[in-house]
Amino acid sequence: MAMGTPNDVLQAMRDATAIVVSSQSPLDGDSVGSELALLHLASQLAPNATVRAINEAAPPRLYGFLPGIERLEILGPNDEAPPTDLLIVVDCGDLDRFDYLPSRFRDARVVNLDHHQSNTGFGDVHWVAETLASTGEQVARIAEVAGATLDRPAAEALYAAIVFDTGRFAYSNTSAETLRIAATLLDAGVRPEAMYRELFRSRSPASLQLTGLALSRIRYNDARDAAWVAIRTTDLEEAGGGYEDLEDLVNVPMALRGMEVSLLFKELPDGRAKVSLRSDRWFDVAAFARGYGGGGHVRAAGMTVPGPLDRSVDEVTAALDRQMADTRPAAGR
Numbered sequence: 149m150a151m152g153t154p155n156d157v158l159q160a161m162r163d164a165t166a167i168v169v170s171s172q173s174p175l176d177g178d179s180v181g182s183e184l185a186l187l188h189l190a191s192q193l194a195p196n197a198t199v200r201a202i203n204e205a206a207p208p209r210l211y212g213f214l215p216g217i218e219r220l221e222i223l224g225p226n227d228e229a230p231p232t233d234l235l236i237v238v239d240c241g242d243l244d245r246f247d248y249l250p251s252r253f254r255d256a257r258v259v260n261l262d263h264h265q266s267n268t269g270f271g272d273v274h275w276v277a278e279t280l281a282s283t284g285e286q287v288a289r290i291a292e293v294a295g296a297t298l299d300r301p302a303a304e305a306l307y308a309a310i311v312f313d314t315g316r317f318a319y320s321n322t323s324a325e326t327l328r329i330a331a332t333l334l335d336a337g338v339r340p341e342a343m344y345r346e347l348f349r350s351r352s353p354a355s356l357q358l359t360g361l362a363l364s365r366i367r368y369n370d371a372r373d374a375a376w377v378a379i380r381t382t383d384l385e386e387a388g389g390g391y392e393d394l395e396d397l398v399n400v401p402m403a404l405r406g407m408e409v410s411l412l413f414k415e416l417p418d419g420r421a422k423v424s425l426r427s428d429r430w431f432d433v434a435a436f437a438r439g440y441g442g443g444g445h446v447r448a449a450g451m452t453v454p455g456p457l458d459r460s461v462d463e464v465t466a467a468l469d470r471q472m473a474d475t476r477p478a479a480g481r
């Protein structure tokens with residue numbers, strides 16, 4: 149359920165003296181962009197506070213071009229957290245997505261600034277806006293409420309966040325408000341073609357090779373409205389790539405006419421598998437992922453399954469078949 153307002157977050161920031169912004173790792177475009185924008189806007193949003201961004205891991209290399217990216221810090225599992233009175237958790241539906249970081253900030257008030265439908269309602273201060281496409285939009289709204297001026301670094305960070313979560317303004321979560329916010333970002337100096345080059349035309353040879361491998365291995369359900377691909381750790385080794393080279397792969401099968409659900413299984417070094425899920429029109433992948441302890445949005449979700457890979461793929465796709473059969477609309481819809 150939606151709860152809280154931009155003003156609730158702003159007031160908490162104004163009342164604080166030492167703020168830490170964080171999100172679960174691996175970070176994505178929305179979490180990186182939202183954290184960076186809050187850093188760039190810190191003097192305007194929280195004039196009495198120091199603001200740092202601290203995560204469990206470094207951001208993906210892809211975001212290395214964003215101004216200020218070097219300011220994202222890492223708290224290792226054995227590191228001591230700095231004194232902090234406000235922890236702002238961005239773009240995170242459930243504190244359990246972290247390994248350890250929130251437990252190091254037990255004395256801090258916690259702000260839950262998120263847009264996931266599956267948000268658990270954790271924290272002391274909330275603004276959970278599940279109708280907004282990205283936490284980047286939420287940060288833009290907070291800046292607007294505060295009367296803050298967006299400089300180009302902040303605008304680029306927010307643009308990266310919004311572009312990532314809306315699939316470049318293509319998913320159903322793209323609203324008129326999304327585009328109005330994007331317009332203010334262009335007014336602040338964002339150049340769309342430069343952002344597009346950095347975010348989508350900067351792939352590695354390994355990433356193209358893995359895409360080719362994935363396409364050669366794609367499997368379908370009998371109704372041909374679901375597709376899935378499994379990538380092993382040995383595939384990554386052979387291609388000389390890493391998990392970030394798989395970033396956009398789950399979207400590739402969605403290019404097929406009539407495709408409703410796409411799943412990408414990524415084997416982890418410990419034998420489990422991370423599963424990314426996408427849907428087009430009627431299947432709720434967040435609800436499906438919740439059955440495996442995952443979550444997300446209706447059209448984009450994620451979960452982790454125990455492995456071994458082949459068995460997990462068989463079990464999950466069989467369950468998917470059953471759930472799709474229960475909810476598939478009559479032909480012609």
Ligand SMILES: [Mn+2]
Nearest residue numbers: 178239282283
């Ligand atoms: Mn998001």
